Amino acid sequence: MATIKDVAKRAGVSPSTASRAMHDSPLISEETKARVKKAMTELDYSPNFVAQNLANQTSNTLGVVLPAREEDVGDNPFFIQIIQGLASICNAHDYLVSVASGQTSAELIKNIETMIKRGNITRFVFVYSQADDPVLEFVKRQKHVRYVMIGTPYTEKETLYHVDNDNYLAGYDAACFLLDKGYETIIYAYTDLAENVQNARFKGYEAAVTESGRKSQAVCFAATRADEKKDRELLQKALPKDVKKVAILACDDNLALALQHLCGLEEEAIAVMGFNNSALAKLARPALTSVEIFPRFLGSEAAALAIKSDTLKLESNAVIVPHKIIERESTKI
Structure with missing residues (x-):
């Protein structure tokens, strides 16, 4: 196994200079850093983190x-x-x-x-x-x-x-997307508006829906799917009786997928959209529209x-x- 002395010898520098180059020291020229990195690659050298930690009282x-x-x-x-x-x-x-x-x-x-x-x-x-x-x-x-x-x-x-x-803007854009698609009623589904992310997305949704002249509506569902019967009752209560084009904007994909399952039990088709664009969103049937946030x-x-x-x-x-x-x-x- 190569050591820092081997790297220094290959690069034509002292071990201390090689060490500084590895740690991107401003005292070392870019040319020297390049030579040290090349030597590290050629020798397949990996830094000894344990030794560095003991010497520096810090950790990589x-x-x-x-x-x-x-x-x-x-x-x-x-x-x-x-x-x-x-x-x-x-x-x-x-x-x-x-x-x-x-x-x-x-x-x-x-x-x-x-x-x-x-x-x-x-x-x-x-x-x-x-x-x-x-x-x-x-x-x-x-x-x-x-x-x-x-x-x-x-x-x-x-x-x-x-x-x-920008979760406010993400919520706003998601609501505008559904409005532009022609959905007459859009319901925001959440689990805890005390959380910044959920609340910011709700505020963005609320602004877009209000600007369109429609009434915003938010429904709180349980954080876990322990009580499907209760969730279905909440969903049925929230759904308008005389509107055909209804969409649910859920605070994340996990909740969206659970509500999509419940919506499948209803007689009318209900659109569902989430946030995070998780792998499960792509595998759902129907595949779930989602806001990609690039985690x-x-x-x-x-x-x-x-x-x-x-x-x-x-x-x-x-x-x-x-x-x-x-x-x-x-x-x-």
Whole structure:
């Protein structure tokens, strides 16, 4: 196995210069960095992260913090796609990825504390945004720790870097898409408007529907599909009796697919649309129209911010990833 001395010899530099070049030191010329990288490739050299961590008291590891709600993660491919995006940037910068999870906030905090104290991890990405989050508050109190959030912070005083879509605009565009298709009534389905993402999408939907001269309507469904009978009763109550062209805009694909199943039990055809453009949306029958929010890009942008946040100078603390409507059979009249 090649060592840093082998790389230095091949590149014609000292081991210390090779090390600085690997870490993109501004003291090393671009020509020297290129020679070192070429030598690393030729020798198939991988940095010894353990040795670096012991020497520097830091870690070439990015901590990824999942929400302390197991069902949100296990049933939602959105988080897997985010982690894939995070990993792609970490791989390019010789970083490892370590995931922090827990069934409760207390358990999650304990895991993060271990990562900081024993693993010397100083960079974290939260893949969620939550009001009054004790986990985020714990990380904020730690010295020399950088963190980035995927999602919009709940408080205006929060100054941390964050990556998100413009969810208001996504909700607005989705509602306009359904209006342009000729749907007379559009119902917004959600599970918790206290969540920033769901609320922002609702506000965008509400603005578009109001501008069209129609009345907005929002219906809350359970976060889990434990009571299908209750959900069907809610759906039947929400559906207008004298309108034929009805569409449901759900806060995400998971809820959209559950409602699509319930709509299939109704006599009238009902269009359904979701957000996230998950793999399940493509496999549904009929295939689900959805708003693509590019979770891999959300992950890659967040990782880049977390790794390079000490050198970045942005006009804003926010990086906004665009969205795109993917039309499928579920909304075709």
